[in-house]
Amino acid sequence: MIRDAEALNALLATVARFVRERLVPAEPLVDETDEIPAGIVAEMKAMGLFGLTIPEEYGGLGLTMEEEVLVMFEMGQTSPAFRSLFGTTVGIGSQGLLMDGTEAQKSRYLPRLATGELIASFALTEPEAGSDAASLRTSATLSGAHYVLNGTKRFITNAPHAGIFTVMARTDPQDHGAGGVSAFIVEAGTPGLRLGKRDRKMGQRGAWTCDVIFDDCRVPATSIIGGIPGRGFRTAMQVLEKGRIHIAAICVGVAERLLRDALRYATERRQFGQAIAGFQLVQAMLADSKAELYAARCMTLDAAQRRDRGENVSTEASCAKMFASEMCGRVADRAVQIFGGAGYMAEYGIERFYRDVRLFRIFEGTTQIQQLVIARNMVKAVS
Amino acid sequence: MKKILVGVKRVVDYNVRVRVKPDGTGVALDGVKMSVNPFDEIALEEALRIRERGQANEVVVASIGPADSQQQLRTALAMGADRALHVQTDSTIEPLGVARAFLKLVERENPFLVIFGKQAIDDDNGQTGQLLASLWDRPQVTFASRLELGEATARVTREVDAGLETLDVDLPAVITADLRLNEPRYVKLPDIMKAKKKPLETLSLADLGADTREHLRIVRVGPPSQRTKGVMVKTTEELVEALKKKGLF
Numbered sequence: 367m368i369r370d371a372e373a374l375n376a377l378l379a380t381v382a383r384f385v386r387e388r389l390v391p392a393e394p395l396v397d398e399t400d401e402i403p404a405g406i407v408a409e410m411k412a413m414g415l416f417g418l419t420i421p422e423e424y425g426g427l428g429l430t431m432e433e434e435v436l437v438m439f440e441m442g443q444t445s446p447a448f449r450s451l452f453g454t455t456v457g458i459g460s461q462g463l464l465m466d467g468t469e470a471q472k473s474r475y476l477p478r479l480a481t482g483e484l485i486a487s488f489a490l491t492e493p494e495a496g497s498d499a500a501s502l503r504t505s506a507t508l509s510g511a512h513y514v515l516n517g518t519k520r521f522i523t524n525a526p527h528a529g530i531f532t533v534m535a536r537t538d539p540q541d542h543g544a545g546g547v548s549a550f551i552v553e554a555g556t557p558g559l560r561l562g563k564r565d566r567k568m569g570q571r572g573a574w575t576c577d578v579i580f581d582d583c584r585v586p587a588t589s590i591i592g593g594i595p596g597r598g599f600r601t602a603m604q605v606l607e608k609g610r611i612h613i614a615a616i617c618v619g620v621a622e623r624l625l626r627d628a629l630r631y632a633t634e635r636r637q638f639g640q641a642i643a644g645f646q647l648v649q650a651m652l653a654d655s656k657a658e659l660y661a662a663r664c665m666t667l668d669a670a671q672r673r674d675r676g677e678n679v680s681t682e683a684s685c686a687k688m689f690a691s692e693m694c695g696r697v698a699d700r701a702v703q704i705f706g707g708a709g710y711m712a713e714y715g716i717e718r719f720y721r722d723v724r725l726f727r728i729f730e731g732t733t734q735i736q737q738l739v740i741a742r743n744m745v746k747a748v749s
Numbered sequence: 750m751k752k753i754l755v756g757v758k759r760v761v762d763y764n765v766r767v768r769v770k771p772d773g774t775g776v777a778l779d780g781v782k783m784s785v786n787p788f789d790e791i792a793l794e795e796a797l798r799i800r801e802r803g804q805a806n807e808v809v810v811a812s813i814g815p816a817d818s819q820q821q822l823r824t825a826l827a828m829g830a831d832r833a834l835h836v837q838t839d840s841t842i843e844p845l846g847v848a849r850a851f852l853k854l855v856e857r858e859n860p861f862l863v864i865f866g867k868q869a870i871d872d873d874n875g876q877t878g879q880l881l882a883s884l885w886d887r888p889q890v891t892f893a894s895r896l897e898l899g900e901a902t903a904r905v906t907r908e909v910d911a912g913l914e915t916l917d918v919d920l921p922a923v924i925t926a927d928l929r930l931n932e933p934r935y936v937k938l939p940d941i942m943k944a945k946k947k948p949l950e951t952l953s954l955a956d957l958g959a960d961t962r963e964h965l966r967i968v969r970v971g972p973p974s975q976r977t978k979g980v981m982v983k984t985t986e987e988l989v990e991a992l993k994k995k996g997l998f
Contacts, residue, residue, distance in 0.1 A: 373941050376824050379784070380936045414938035427938055 374433060381440045384413060389444040396447055396572035397718055410452060410482065417480030419456040420464070424476035431608065431670040435615040439663070442619015446722050447572030449616055454524045455479050457612050458730070459486025461605040462532045462549050466592040471551060475530060484529030489519035489578050490602055496520075497735050499534070500544040500599055504580060506535035511587050513537070513550070515558070515580035523729075525561055526574045529554050533580075534602055537595040549591040549598035558583030569721030607680055609730050610687035611673065614666040617690035617726050618659065621697040624719055625655045628701040631708070642704070651700040659697060662690040681743045688736035691726035698723045751805045753796040754860040756851065757825050758786040759818040760871040773969045776871075785821045788866025790828075792926040794933040795896060796864050797829045804898050805862070807831045811854050813847055815839050819949060826944035827936045833949040834858075836957065846961030848880030853957040855885055860921065862903070867892050867925040878925035888918035892927040 388406060396402055410416070419434055420426025429437065434456070441449045454460075460479050463471055463486075478484040495502040504517025515535055525531070531552045538546035552559060562577030591601055629652060632643035642648050669682035698720045702709035709716040727733050761767055761776070762784040768777045785793075796808045810825040811834040812818040822833040836850055855863060868875035875891075882889030894913070895906035898920075906915045908927050954961055982988045992998035 370945070372820055372823060373945060375820070376827060376936070376941045376944075377938055379782075379824075380938065380941070384935050409935065412937060413935055417939070422942070425939075427942065 369430065369433075374436070377427075377433075378436055378440055380413070381415075381437055382443070384409070385440060385444050385448075389448050393445045393715060393718070396445060400571040400574075402448065402451055402572050406448075407451065410448070414480075416452045416455045416482035416485075418452075420460065420476050420480040424472065424480055426476070426480035431611060431673045432667065434612060435666055435670040438612055438615035439619045439622070442616045442621075443623045445570075445572065445718070446616060446620060446725075447570050450523060450570060450573035451485075451527070452482070453612070453616075454488055454528075455482070455484075455486045458488035458605050458609045459524070459528070459530070459532055461608055462488075462591050462601045463551060465604055466549070466597065466601045467551075468593050470588075471591065475551065478529070485524055485527045487522055487524045487528035487531045487578075488605070489522050489525070489531045489533045491520050491522070493518060493520050497732055499602065500547065501542070502534055502536060502547060504533070504535040505539065506537045506548060506550065506585075507539075508537070508587065509584070512584045513587055513589070515550070515552070515583040515585060517580050518562075519578040519580075521565060521575045522578045523573065523575050525576045525578050526564060531559075531578060532591070532605075533578075534598050535580075537590075537598075541596075544599035545596055547598040547602075548595040549601045550585060550589045551591060552580075552583070552585050552589065556583055556585060568724060569718065570725055606730060607683045608673070610683040610736075611666060611669050611679070613726060613730050614662065614669070614683075614686035614690035617687075617694035617723070618663045618666055620719065620723055620726075621655070621659050621662070621690075621694045624694075624697050624701040624716070625652070625659060627716065628652070628655070628704040632704050635706075648704060651704055655697045655700050658693040662686070662693045665689055681740055684731070684736040684739040684743075687731065688733050688740070691723075692733060694723045694726055750807060752807045752809055752858055752860040753799060753805050753862045753864060754851075754855060754858055755789070755793045755796045755808060755810045755825070755830065756863070756865040756877065757789045757793065757810045757812045757818075757821055758866070758869045758871075759783050759812065759814050759821045760786045760869050763787055763870060769970055769972045773971060775967070775970050783817065783820070785824055786866050786869045786871075788868060788870070788926055788928070790866075790933040791928065791930050792864040792866050792924075793825055793828055793830060794931045795893075795924075795926060796862075797934075798931065799862070799896075799898060800829075809834060809858055809860070811836065811851070813838060813842055813850050813954075819951075822949055823941075823944050824936065826947045826949070827941045828934065829940070830947075832947065835949060835951045836954060837951055838954050838961075840961075842954075842961050843963060843965045844874050844876035845880055845964065846959070847877050848884055849961065850954060850957055850959040851877070851881050852884045853959045855881070862898075862921060863923045865923070865925045867927050875925075878923050882923040885921075885923070888922040889924070890916050890918055890922065891925040893924050894927050894929040896924060896930065 417426030418429050421428040479486055490499055492502050506513040506515050533550045533552050534547055536546045537548040558581050560579050565575045632648055633641050635642050665686045669679050669686045673679045701716050702720050705716050708714045762782040765781055770777050799805045800808050808830045809832045810830040812822050813836040819835055865878040890905040892907045893905045894908045897904045901920055902917050904917050906913050
């Protein structure tokens with residue numbers, strides 16, 4: 367926890383400098399090789415980026431949601447693949463453990479997560495259970511002091527790097543809904559756990575996903591987060607709610623980068639004898655982007671501050687994630703348009719961002735799921 | 750106790766486009782991002798490496814400036830300095846005054862090495878190190894790009910117009926750091942928190958008894974003149990002709 371302007375400014379300045387000097391120059395290489403160079407990974411770990419949200423008593427920084435959002439505004443100023451590498455460890459992969467884990471579970475894993483020694487991954491999605499997460503089929507059957515896991519998890523971010531997985535599995539076969547689901551911590555290397563082939567994706571090259579397959583994978587019964595079965599879905603939803611504000615902040619950061627690049631190009635590119643930034647139709651694209659970006663930034667900060675105050679932010683988190691990710695898509699589209707032919711060419715990097723940001727509207731709850739969350743909360747409040 | 754004293758100045762961040770105040774009395778600083786002078790960061794990095802090699806026990810950073818200079822001292826502590834001294838003043842102190850104040854700090858702390866950046870990127874005076882060495886009556890090596898410490902001497906390579914020059918000096922000495930001396934480390938984020946607990950002592954110029962009378966008067970501050978548009982020539986002959994016309998060839 368920082369909550370002091372001086373330390374927070376120093377932290378943001380450090381992250382901004384690292385992004386500017388180390389990450390931005392590596393963007394084309396990461397896209398070309400689909401891999402973040404080992405030296406950069408080591409620097410990210412040494413800086414403490416993996417421990418942003420882990421409490422100080424476990425070796426992390428214990429950032430508040432607002433502070434996390436401010437750091438993500440800075441981290442968003444480069445390819446989202448860099449953020450993705452530590453994003454699951456500071457976010458969805460570790461938060462279940464943090465929110466609902468037992469003291470033994472926390473002290474076993476959190477210190478190693480904070481240093482980046484262990485990378486955490488979040489395994490909820492399945493081939494047949496995406497937006498309808500509560501219908502998941504991965505089973506966990508009690509057998510003595512163990513649970514036996516069977517099933518397949520799909521598109522699992524950082525699975526190839528992960529040291530631990532937060533896995534949602536059905537412990538009660540009679541309950542086909544949310545109540546039958548439990549959250550487990552499963553260590554990589556557990557017999558019966560194997561990884562599928564790395565997925566080929568549209569964008570965010572350098573961020574790896576793959577299937578995680580459980581085939582009679584035996585884990586100690588004490589691996590259930592918090593030790594109580596049947597609470598997994600609730601844990602997952604709490605984790606995702608926080609994750610939505612984090613993703614909204616990244617969307618704001620990336621959109622800021624794109625708009626800055628587009629504005630610079632518009633002031634340098636000359637057509638019809640003048641810089642294209644002087645043309646009103648280009649100005650309209652710049653102005654719309656600026657206003658939407660400002661709205662998303664304010665919304666994200668407000669949701670984060672409310673969460674820090676202990677308010678229920680289910681609606682606000684979904685509003686911020688939905689609006690910021692859709693805004694980011696529009697800003698990326700306009701950036702390509704302002705760059706014109708150059709925007710379509712790989713050399714300028716704009717088309718890469720355009721592909722990268724498409725994911726924001728899909729993962730951690732599609733725009734349509736956010737709409738449902740928002741509307742259901744509205745209806746529930748009046749009925 | 751083998752101590753190194755490092756000077757840290759609060760300056761406008763190097764990424765900021767500096768604007769001159771309309772009345773020509775200085776540059777606009779309101780709401781402008783301030784940072785540690787980049788050459789001072791290099792100076793500090795060198796001191797930390799010397800300590801990490803076991804050739805020093807303590808790195809003390811010092812800054813002379815307004816209350817907000819403590820932000821830069823905290824950054825220096827987060828980078829790894831052990832202790833900070835803040836000589837607080839709201840007046841602008843010219844290089845001779847800064848050197849005199851540092852002499853008092855040197856007398857207090859007894860360092861075997863003082864490292865400054867070769868210049869601060871705000872006024873680019875590049876005088877404090879030289880002035881301090883003279884007042885302290887100790888050797889100086891400016892524009893260092895390599896520094897090797899012996900028991901009682903230092904071998905320093907400095908960047909000069911003709912290339913590189915290597916000097917051996919007796920310690921204690923004053924060294925000023927050039928760009929290629931090292932590449933400063935990134936601050937580790939948890940160290941930013943730990944820096945809050947490191948000692949930072951605030952002093953006044955009166956406490957030190959340093960003479961900081963002004964000898965310089967700023968007449969006017971103005972932006973550099975705009976560069977005029979260049980001329981494109983097609984051949985070497987044309988270039989020679991154009992240069993001749995300007996009397997440059």
